[in-house]
Amino acid sequence: MATNNFSDYLYFKGLLGDFSGVCSRCNIGEVTKKYDGKSRNGENTYFWRCNYHKCRKKISLKRDSFFEKSQLSCQDVFILICGFVYKFPQYTIHQTYKKFASHTLVDWYNFCRDVCSDILLIDNKKIGGPGHVVEIDESKFGKRKYDRGDKVDGVWVFGGIDRQTRETFFQVVKHRSAETLIPILVEFVHPETTIISDCWKAYKNIKNQFFQHLTVNHSIHFVNPEDRSVHTNSIESQWHVLKRTVIPAFGTRKHMYDSYFSNYCVRKRYLEGSECQLKAFLKLINRVYPLKTCQTPSTTAATHTSPGPSISPGPSRPSKVRKKIVSAPPEDSDFSDYEY
CATH class of the missing domain: 3.30.420.10 (Ribonuclease H-like superfamily/Ribonuclease H)
Structure with a gap:
């Protein structure tokens, strides 16, 4: 799976946010995606930046997403999500991908279980009923x-x-x-x-x-x-x-x-019973971690037409403090046009 194509997929499907438009700090500059000129492990790194010279607000591509507060690349996180969904033992992933430390695997499996706990709280569906x-x-x-x-x-x-x-x-x-x-x-x-x-x-x-x-x-x-x-x-x-x-x-x-x-x-x-368990779980992530934008309430953001950015990896352990926001999934997040 090509890294650029993968990050594009996350971007266009709403798993990475679109912060293009009028800057919420200065209300003057336009926020656009910038390349920072660095390369880590062969992956280019990008960020969102306000172009007004007195503001220059910088926003991480992972902001408000499930990938926030982690120095792993989104592709590496996606591998761990697949392992969780399809019940791969953590030691199997550790032996296959040597770059994942054991505590990193434990943390991300716990984060995925947190998504499960949040979804049950969001839906608050009662079992039983008349005749049950x-x-x-x-x-x-x-x-x-x-x-x-x-x-x-x-x-x-x-x-x-x-x-x-x-x-x-x-x-x-x-x-x-x-x-x-x-x-x-x-x-x-x-x-x-x-x-x-x-x-x-x-x-x-x-x-x-x-x-x-x-x-x-x-x-x-x-x-x-x-x-x-x-x-x-x-x-x-x-x-x-x-x-x-x-x-x-x-x-x-x-x-x-x-x-x-x-x-x-x-x-x-x-x-269980869904056409693709991975797509179903990504929809749940979308509901627990909806994405915000930096636009002001009275301003409509400019349409973002450039391809989605690549996400840079890092060796450190993901943070255990994760932000959860309740929301409905994006209407176009059907996850039907990408092969995993």
Whole structure:
């Protein structure tokens, strides 16, 4: 993939901003793209600059984008995005591309999971609804202390699954009390839903919040003998999948669990079943990191006709502080005319 063609693609598809037009600082000069005369690793570097001699405002090409605050080239970041979307192990990317340090891989995979968390907050879609059944349960994630005994050192996770759509929600909780679980259930599940759970005492008042609440006593049986459709087998199988494939077996900090669950839910809701998972994820990035311009509110920017700039790489670690802004995706960002 040619570097110039790739950066052009990012520019014209809205992943890199267009800051051409009247400068927002001086309201006199025109902001245009400039070549800085440097070359790093064979890539030319550009920036936006106001042409008014008393202003000379300079704007990074990565400003307000997903690539901001990183000295990696956009092409290198794109490689890491592909690795995240298609579930390439980090050690595989590290062995294939020696230029990526292990902490760089960890950071960018975390940034991609942050996108997943933000999208769920933006859409705030509730599962269930009239005629739908949602199974709920809680489970402990962790491991036995010194691999001995039954006590598990980990975190409690509260979750549910819609039997009809297979959509899910998961939330790390400190306590399994009704004061903790019921508000989460109200936040993620439609009120006209039938809820099925076990007989945990915190669930006794669910019937006041939802259309119907059915229970199965797990101390006696796993399926209600009076109604064979009343069981929690679907959510129990989800716990098995999450513990086996979603949460890494080693090195996962407790405060990171929510981001892994968000990653799982976003893949199920937005990526799986899409024509191209990479295009689908780039659209999500567009929504979380919309691009601003330097134009004044009363001025219309000049049309930018020159090709998009190349982005210079750098060896340093990307910053962990990332700016997130909620917005709708650009109408023309269909990502349909470029081969990955």
